[in-house]
Each structure stands twice: as structure tokens, then as C-alpha cells.
Amino acid sequence: MNLILFTFIVLLGFTSYYFGRKKAYTIQYTKKRLTALPQFYGYYLAIWCAIPAFIIFSLWAIFEPTIVKLLILSDYSNQGYLDNELNLIYEKTKSLSRGQFTGEITPFIEASAKKYINLRSIAQSSKVVIVLSAIIASGAYAYKRISSNSRTREPVEKFLKAVLFTASLAAILTTVGIIFSLIFQTIDFFKVIPLFDFVFGTHWYPAKAFVRDSSEALDPSMYSDTFGAVPIFAGTFFIAFIAMCVAIPIGLMSGIYLAEYASVKVRQYAKPLIEILAGIPTVVYGFFAALTVGPFLKEIGNSMGLDVSAESALAAGGVMGIMIIPFISSLSDDVITSVPQSLRDGSYAMGATKSETIKKVIFPAALPGIVGSILLGVSRAIGETMIVVMASGLAANLTLNPLESTSTITAQIVVILIGDQAFGDPKTQAAFALGMSLFLVTLCLNIVALRVVKKYREKYE
């Protein structure tokens, strides 16, 4: 029913566009000058027809269930039911009305279910009536207002602006919502685990928290030495460092090659091929690292007499670096290509060779963009999850030996949140605390990146 009504609103919106335009043409036909192109009259009418109806439709969808629930439960008020008991009654009523109820049917519930069905059908039909009359009323109003001197261009432009604004607002509000959910859970976490222990503790062993019996009272002292985040922070940065050691040189050099040396034909094929790397799902990289690179490194290490873990930071970081190459190479290729040809000409005309020109003129000119691409790569490396989970193990060792296994923030969040979790448990909240710190780290990176780029720009522009 809702779908039909919705489709109807949309269809009516489209048709009214043609009506509005037709009326405008008619006015034009009588040799009167219009204040806007005929399409604007069409859009104007379409907006007036569809938008009020659509707003009523959405408000109805939001408030109808709440109101129905209130009306149903009003029969049970003053009978001393608790909130969750009332909820249960309402759920029973709903499932009975759908004929899916399997338990014992009491007369009370049966009566409620009947009332529920009744209310819903009233609501449905009144919704259809109200929405349709809204369409007709606002549509007729707008249609009447269309005349040779009515203003339609400005309202339509304003409407478009409002739509675009709403779209960006939605993105911003989502971000804010996510941040707030992180913040509240994190605060709860730090009520149990002291901030100091989290930031400076060197033992990360959340498995210890798994063994708690949920009926037991929460005893903060049992979590001492459990949530010390130093090893996983160290692991995160260490693996990201290894990844960038692979990605920056290779990515930059291939970017420079593509932009400056490659012929049009080579570039035409090489660039999409490199960008395919970016399209490979990270889970594929993950098993490539875990099943191919890891064992390979272990074998090489063994043949040289080194003790290499099958799940090593080197394998995970190296493969992660390969994953990041296309970001850096493609972006730096773009910024290098966008350096004006006149600078190259100026340098060549001075007798500079190609490599001198790149090193001394092109590279400095492209540096803000290159720094940007590198920092983008770093935040990818820090946020990358799958490769680490699969290839570097889950035990949070505090080590700087690339041949041992280590773990990262993202991998630990996965470990914590896989399977059943209890909300309000420090173990679960630890994931939020980690998410929050990850967010802070990337935020700082972005701020630093922006400042670096800005400072450089000020110097050279």
C-alpha cells in the first residue's frame, strides 16, 4: 500500500511537470512574455505537487506506529504493568494480528489485536485520503498561481539549493552521530578501566575478560593488566611503517614514470593496470599475505637460519604496502601531470635534463599533492584490517622485530567484536575506545596533512 502510494506521488510529480510546462506554453502562445523558461514552471508545479505530499507521507510513517502503540497500551494503563511488560504485550498483539502468534491467547490480547487491526486500517485509509488531498490542494494552488508574471525560477533554484544542502547535512550528521556513539561508549569504558592503564599499559590481553561470568558483579581490579593499549598502538604504527616503506618509493617512482617518461601508449595501458591493484578486495590481499608471502618469508628466513613466524609483521606490512601503491602512484601521477607545461619548458630551456627538471622543478611544485597522497596512504595503512587479521596474527606482542607476529588496533576490534557480545561490558566497550583512538589518530594525521600542504602553498603561491 505504502509502495503504491509512494509510486503514485512520484508519478504525479512527473505528470504535473508536463502540466506546468504546458500551461506556460499556453501563456507564451498568447504572446505574453514569461518570467522564466517554461521548464521552470514545470519544475515549480512538480515540486508543489510532490513535496508537501511526500512530507506528510514521511511524517505519517514516522509517527503512525508510535501513536497506534499509545492507543493500544492506553487500555492497559493504571494496571501496574512495568514498561517491558507493556512492550511484551504490544509485541504479542502485533504478532497475533498478523496471525503469527503461537502462545496462549488471552481475551485481553485478542481484543487488543482486533483494535490494532482496526486502527491500522483507519490509519491507512486516512493516510491515502490526506496525502491525495494534499497533492490536489497544493497542486491546484500552484497551478492557479502560474501566470505570465509569476515567479517560478527563484523558488525552483531555492529548492535545488535546499536539496543539495540536505544531502551534505546528512553526511555531516552521520559523522557526528558516529562520533557521539564512540564518545559515550568510550567514556563508559574509562569508568571501569583507568585511562592511564589504557594509554600506558603494556599488556593487551582481552581474552582474560572473556571468562567473566555475567552474573558476577563488575570488579575493575580483575581487569588490571588486560587493556594496556601500548602493544597494539606500537603494532599499528609498526605495520603501517613497513607498508609505507614499500608503498612510498614504489608508488612515487611509478607515478613519476607514468607522468614524465611513459609514452602515451604505455600510459594508456599501464595506468589502468596499476589501478586494478586498488580494486582487489583486501581480503584477497589478506590470504595472499597469509598463505603465500608469510610461508615464503618463513622459508627464506629458515634457510638463512632466522626464526621467522609464519604470521609476521613483515608479511602483513609488505602486502599492505603493495595494496597502497596504486593510491600513491595514481594520485602523484595526477598531480605531476597537472604541473603546468610552461615550468617544464622553462627548465628544459635552461639546459636542464629530464631528471634535473623533475627533481628540482616538477617535484617541488607537485609536493603538496604528493604529501596529500602519501598521508592518504598512511591513513589507509592504519585503518586496514583484513590483511592484518589474516597475516599478522592476533596476539598483541610488543616487539620491533618485523619477523615476529604483532597485532593492530583494527585487528583487535575484530577480535573483540566477533561472536556474541554483551553491551555494557568492558570488553565490548574496549572496541569503542580503540575505535575512538583510531579516529583521533587519523584526525590528527589529516590536520597535520592540511597544515603541511597549506604552509607549503603559502610559501610558493
Next chain:
Amino acid sequence: MKKNGVKMIKISSKNVDVFYGKKQALFNINLDIEENQVTALIGPSGCGKSTFLRCLNRMNDVIDICSVKGQIIINDFDINDKSCDVVRLREKIGMVFQKPNPFPKTIYENISYGPTIHGMAQSKNEMDEIVETSLKKAALWEEVQDRLHEPGTGLSGGQQQRLCIARAISVKPEVILMDEPCSALDPIATAQIEELIDELKKDHTIIIVTHSMAQAARVSQNTGFFHLGELIEHGSTDKIFKNPENKKTQDYITGRFG
């Protein structure tokens, strides 16, 4: 410079053809350029005058599809010969472009760029001296001496173009090629550059491409007129402007086409 009353020829082009892909842009250009004189190349847009200018320091090498045939002799040496070292050639033949294109570096670094890549200064003092003389010769020293370490891109358009001229003369080239150096500048900056060109011809041979016939008449001693990829007429500026032999030259100079 005259030796025994005969003007010295600095550059001599013989049967130069230029192709962009299959399209021929220049047809059999034969032009001698006198030493320590200003030679102006004029002609309507797309006539090939800039292309010819770019042949003289082999800047056309940068364009993949461009090929040059024929001989261009500078100091008894054909620069289109395989043995020619482009780096050395461009050290000897500087270039100034239509749009000022200072590097995104400081004023000092803009000037020291050429001397550094050609290893012309042994010490910081020597480099300071090169920078100072170059800027003085480009009549920019007075304006920028207190802010040598500020970005060159922060200067005004006319100052930027003089910076580019200073950059070009920093390596003491024998020839300076100028590709419409004033087309992006206002009349005052144009007058300054023209004055500068007059000054520079004492030490350098100058070839200037220009759209302004008044400018060609003001600054040059010799003029070549290009049309549709051919060199129609060349000779002393006086003669070209007052008494052209070719009908096309006359039409162009009097503004009847172009």
C-alpha cells in the same frame, strides 16, 4: 658587432622543414641571423614563427610528434646533428616565454637554477655574484634585492618576466630567444622589457617573436615575415617596414590581413 665592416652571422638556417606528425608547419626556411642584433619574427598567428624559434634551441624535441629537417648552423656547428649536446646548446641559447614562468622557488633560486645545473659557480660568493649581475642586467635588482628569498611567483607580471630574462642570462648565453615576451604584460612593463632588450643586445644576439608590429619596429634591426609556414621576406627592419618587396608583407604591415 662588425668585423672589417661585415656583419657577423650568428645563426644560419638552411632548408629547414618542420613537421607536426604528417602536417608540415615550416617550408624550406633559409634565414641568417646577425650577431648582436635584434631580429624580429612577425606574421599572423599560426604562421610558424614560434615553431622556427623553438627550432633554434631544439625545444621542439619536447614535442613527441614534431620532427625538424634541414640544417641550423650556430658557431659553424649544425645543431640538428646527432653529435649535438642539447644541454650545452641550451646553455648557449637561452629562452624567454610568452607567459612568465618563474619556478615555484625563491627569486634567488630561480636565478641560481641555471648556473647550478651547469656547474658555473664554485662557491656561495660566486653564485651570489651571478645572481646579482643577472638581476642587475635584467633591471630587476633595485626592486628585489631585499627579498631575494621570497617566492618568485609573488612578483608582478612584468617583474616575473624580467625575472625570467634574468634567469635566461644567468648562464651567459650567446643568443636569447624571446617568444612574444610582452604579450601578457601591460604597456609600462612592455616598455621596460623593450628598453631591456635594447640593452641586452650589446652582449647577446636576440631573436624576438612578436605580434605587435610597432614593437618589431621599435626594438629590432632585422625583421623576418612569416606567412603560412613560409618565410616571405626578410631584411633590415627599416626596409621591411618602409619599402617591402613582397605584396603580402606590405599588406600585413599595413594591417590589411593577419
